[in-house]
Amino acid sequence: MxxxxxxxxxxxxxxxxxxxxxxxxxxxxxxxxxxxxxxxxxxxxxxxxxxxxxxxxxxxxxxxxxxxxxxxxxxxxxxxxxxxxxxxxxxxxxxxxxxxxxxxxxxxxxxxxxxxxxxxxxxxxxxxxxxxxxxxxxxxxxxxxxxxxxxxxxxxxxxxxxxxxxxxxxxxxxxxxxxxxxxxxxxxxxxxxxxxxxxxxxxxxxxxxxxxxxxxxxxxxxxxxxxxxxxxxxxxxxxxxxxxxxxxxxxxxxxxxxxxxxxxxxxxxxxxxxxxxxxxxxxxxxxxxxxxxxxxxxxxxxxxxxxxxxxxxxxxxxxxxxxxxxxxxxxxxxxxxxxxxxxxxxxxxxxxxxxxxxxRTADTLRDASGEHVSGLLFTLIFSPLASTVRQYQAIQHKNGSLTVRVVPTPRFDETALEHVLKNCHKYLKGLPVHVERVTDIPPEANGKRRVVVVEK
Ligand SMILES: [Zn+2]
The missing domain is CATH 3.40.50.12780 (ANL, N-terminal domain)
Structure with missing residues (x-):
């Protein structure tokens, strides 16, 4: 009242x-x-x-x-x-x-x-x-x-x-x-x-x-x-x-x-x-x-x-x-x-x-030959996985290698993992890719979580 x-x-x-x-x-x-x-x-x-x-x-x-x-x-x-x-x-x-x-x-x-x-x-x-x-x-x-x-x-x-x-x-x-x-x-x-x-x-x-x-x-x-x-x-x-x-x-x-x-x-x-x-x-x-x-x-x-x-x-x-x-x-x-x-x-x-x-479209990664690849790529990779992946974050390290963190749902399986790896290799040619399963992806200091991080 x-x-x-x-x-x-x-x-x-x-x-x-x-x-x-x-x-x-x-x-x-x-x-x-x-x-x-x-x-x-x-x-x-x-x-x-x-x-x-x-x-x-x-x-x-x-x-x-x-x-x-x-x-x-x-x-x-x-x-x-x-x-x-x-x-x-x-x-x-x-x-x-x-x-x-x-x-x-x-x-x-x-x-x-x-x-x-x-x-x-x-x-x-x-x-x-x-x-x-x-x-x-x-x-x-x-x-x-x-x-x-x-x-x-x-x-x-x-x-x-x-x-x-x-x-x-x-x-x-x-x-x-x-x-x-x-x-x-x-x-x-x-x-x-x-x-x-x-x-x-x-x-x-x-x-x-x-x-x-x-x-x-x-x-x-x-x-x-x-x-x-x-x-x-x-x-x-x-x-x-x-x-x-x-x-x-x-x-x-x-x-x-x-x-x-x-x-x-x-x-x-x-x-x-x-x-x-x-x-x-x-x-x-x-x-x-x-x-x-x-x-x-x-x-x-x-x-x-x-x-x-x-x-x-x-x-x-x-x-x-x-x-x-x-x-x-x-x-x-x-x-x-x-x-x-x-x-x-x-x-x-x-x-x-x-x-x-x-x-965001703004983050740009580079493949092994230095070609620019839009961070949008991950939106495309993960959109068919909406029910198998809760959250994800792709990190490109200074040496070029890629870590893809995923917070899986119980439906995440080998096929989903294959899908992520295959597409990363296809679009980011020549880079080592590591998929890491995590329980949470913490936000940045501003409270938002970034989907693509390019380490500088
Ligand atoms: Zn309406």
């Missing part, structure tokens, strides 16, 4: 006061709009995107040197791109290009970027990003809507089983965040330490505080769920689980469902744009945040990009419609995902869908 009262009070009174009156932020106005627009037809959503895209390109043409040059080189004027389909005229920007063009991508006229962040350095090279408040409101509102699909509303008590920032934040920022979290009643638990004692402490917290939802780094949530099942610790009904930051494998979903009930929701986001897509109650793929982003899934075929067909895996390419301060237009973020089905979702929303985020 108290939960309900505080939730309603926070949702209806405290949060609106704080956001709209105290901070003057239109986040809730945006959320109310998004609650309506999620039911718009695909035509309506596409025409909203087209309108915002035209504004973005006009601004980029006039005020962002990098894109002015890029459009001119491609022989494209700002008015040539009217719809999301027309974007194909503009070259895709790689992460390396984004890194080397930070100044050139900064707007020379208002709106200037006012919020600055750096993306995680899991690939070794952080990328500075900037955007203005207008973009921030869209980001916040879209996160609220996406989490809302999991039944998680403003003011609900949420357990964040989350990675700690690797660099500590300054004291004033921490104080502000602590106040904000206390008011929202969010509980933050660092998911990086995962000893039995740590996991048990989280379970005790769940029993005591009864959060109405758990938002977690996917693999951290799975480790917790496995612990619950192994030790027979479940004493609750259904707690919705919102998975973020890492891939959700089919076998993981099953474990989470067994430990916390059937309400498991995958989300896909990034530091550059925040929530890219989120799963709805129909659990049939992730709906793209179309009001803020144009998401293309593209297959690179002999140097030419084409849209992935439904069910096909391609590179995720983002255009952020509301970040005028330091725009991202056709930015290949370095993730792979599967293009979703084209028909309307059972939930009734026409927002396009993507499925199974396949993880």
């Amino acid at each position: 108290m939960n309900y009262v505080h939730g309603a009070l926070y949702r209806n009174v405290l949060f609106p006061l704080y956001e709209e009156k105290t901070r003057g932020r239109p986040t809730l106005k945006r959320l109310r709009y998004l609650e309506r627009s999620q039911w718009f037809s695909l035509d309506e959503l596409t025409s909203i995107q087209s309108e915002e895209l035209q504004k973005l390109l006009e601004h980029a043409w006039n005020a962002v040197p990098f894109y002015r040059q890029r459009l001119e080189q491609a022989g494209v004027g700002p008015t040539d791109v009217r719809t999301p389909e027309d974007l194909s005229q503009i070259p895709v920007m790689t992460r390396a290009e984004a890194q080397s063009s930070v100044e050139q991508r900064t707007s020379t006229r208002p709106p200037f970027p006012t919020i600055f962040k750096t993306t995680g350095g899991s690939t070794g090279q952080p990328l500075p990003i900037g955007y203005d408040y207008e973009s921030e409101y869209w980001r916040l509102a879209l996160k609220l809507r996406g989490y809302g699909w999991a039944g998680n509303r403003i003011g609900d008590k949420t357990l964040y089983y989350w990675g700690e920032p690797v660099k500590p934040r300054p004291l004033h920022a921490r104080a502000k965040m602590a106040l904000d979290r206390a008011l929202r009643r969010d509980i933050y638990v660092n998911c990086t330490p995962r000893s039995e004692k740590d996991l048990l402490a989280v379970i005790q917290l769940i029993r005591r505080d009864r959060p109405s939802a758990i938002a977690c780094y996917t693999q951290a949530g799975v480790a917790l769920a496995r612990f619950v099942l192994d030790q027979g610790l479940r004493t609750w009904g259904t707690i919705p689980v919102i998975c973020a930051a890492e891939r959700l494998f089919p076998a993981d979903r099953k474990i989470l469902e067994d430990a916390f009930g059937p309400s498991v929701f995958e989300t896909y986001g990034c530091r550059e744009t925040m929530l890219v897509a989120a799963e709805c109650e129909a659990h049939a793929g992730l709906h793209v945040s179309m009001e803020n982003l144009i998401v293309e899934i593209l297959v690179n075929q002999e140097g030419q990009y084409r849209p992935a067909a439904p069910g096909e895996v391609g590179e995720v390419v983002l255009t952020d419609l509301h970040n005028l301060g330091m725009p991202f237009i056709r930015y290949a973020i370095g993730d792979l995902a599967m293009a979703g089905p084209r028909d309307r979702c059972a939930c009734g929303r026409a927002l396009v869908r993507m499925s199974s985020i396949e993880g």
Whole structure:
């Protein structure tokens, strides 16, 4: 009851006061709009995107040197791109290009970027990003809507089983965040330490505080769920689980469902744009945040990009419609995902869908002759083994040799082992390969687990 009262009070009174009156932020106005627009037809959503895209390109043409040059080189004027389909005229920007063009991508006229962040350095090279408040409101509102699909509303008590920032934040920022979290009643638990004692402490917290939802780094949530099942610790009904930051494998979903009930929701986001897509109650793929982003899934075929067909895996390419301060237009973020089905979702929303985020493309290995081989290789090797391998990690050592660690399920057998070895030898010619069976693959300091590690 108290939960309900505080939730309603926070949702209806405290949060609106704080956001709209105290901070003057239109986040809730945006959320109310998004609650309506999620039911718009695909035509309506596409025409909203087209309108915002035209504004973005006009601004980029006039005020962002990098894109002015890029459009001119491609022989494209700002008015040539009217719809999301027309974007194909503009070259895709790689992460390396984004890194080397930070100044050139900064707007020379208002709106200037006012919020600055750096993306995680899991690939070794952080990328500075900037955007203005207008973009921030869209980001916040879209996160609220996406989490809302999991039944998680403003003011609900949420357990964040989350990675700690690797660099500590300054004291004033921490104080502000602590106040904000206390008011929202969010509980933050660092998911990086995962000893039995740590996991048990989280379970005790769940029993005591009864959060109405758990938002977690996917693999951290799975480790917790496995612990619950192994030790027979479940004493609750259904707690919705919102998975973020890492891939959700089919076998993981099953474990989470067994430990916390059937309400498991995958989300896909990034530091550059925040929530890219989120799963709805129909659990049939992730709906793209179309009001803020144009998401293309593209297959690179002999140097030419084409849209992935439904069910096909391609590179995720983002255009952020509301970040005028330091725009991202056709930015290949370095993730792979599967293009979703084209028909309307059972939930009734026409927002396009993507499925199974396949993880980073960025890590590159080398075979014995020094040829580059994409780390994507392991996604391809392990995708048919979803029910036989819980987790995997490929490590290329300094001497070139390869260790592939696998956390096997009871179904892992000689055939699976053969499959891994055969494919490693096929694609990474001439390298010694060692497959190591382990019980767990611990996360990095930032709470995430890397699938491919190239030792430098
Ligand atoms: Zn849906």
